[in-house]
Amino acid sequence: MADSPLIISCPVVGAELTREIYPALPITPDEIAEAAAEAVRAGATIIHLHVRDEDGKPTQRVDVFETVTKKIRERCDCILQYSTGGAVGTPLEGRCAPVSLKPDMATLSMGTMNFGPDIYENTEKTITTIAKSIIENNVMAELEIFDYGMIEAMERFIKKGLLPKRFHVDFVLGVPGGMSGEIRNLVSLSDRLKPGQEWTVAGVGRYQLPLTAHAIAMGGHVRVGIEDNFYYRKGEPAKSNAQLVERVVRIAGEMDRPVATLEQARTVLGI
Ligand code: KMH
């Protein structure tokens, strides 16, 4: 039941990719802001934001987030969602730091996992510390669920009153080490949520397109962008984030699911 308009999120850069792997990767503040503005013009309403330092390395520096935010705001209006995940191995203090800028939303990953060859560490202490900074700054959280156990962790944390009251749920499926992007996984995860809880799915790599189509049909929301998948189709790199967003808009149109305006996205999310 596609009852709420489709909210499209776009993670424009991420923390793992390099120019060696994907030459069109936006890295400088101007490039990231331009990529975000193009994605918003194409139909995205949420920009999931990581930033890079002067050497193109992922950073959680507050000054860089501030600069990029200003440049995005000059170019377009959108819901800005800061990453508190950072890159694998980012110290906890750094992960929380940008939340002090009070973005519209900030992510909160709900558990530790293998992340390819690395470990993406989200211990109970990590989760409660990031949750605390999100609550203190009155920011809306996006709970990132990479595996089934994390949805159960989410329930435990909610029961203990440790999570922000305002949150959205994002299933990130297809990270090697987390749950794959098979459709049955999305169905069982979304079934577990309380009735009326809005959710997004971010399909990683080859899972992006099939999960997008299913989420549109199921009444969920979608995240597409270069952080999750830099291919348009097998063997053909995407030209840009906007190109991936444009495809979602076309699919949603064919499926009679209206794409959310910014105002509608804010209403659906309660921002
Ligand atoms: N870069 C990943 C290790 C988030 O943005 O909150 C974590 C990540 C999640 O991207």
Ligand code: ZN
């Ligand atoms: Zn991210």
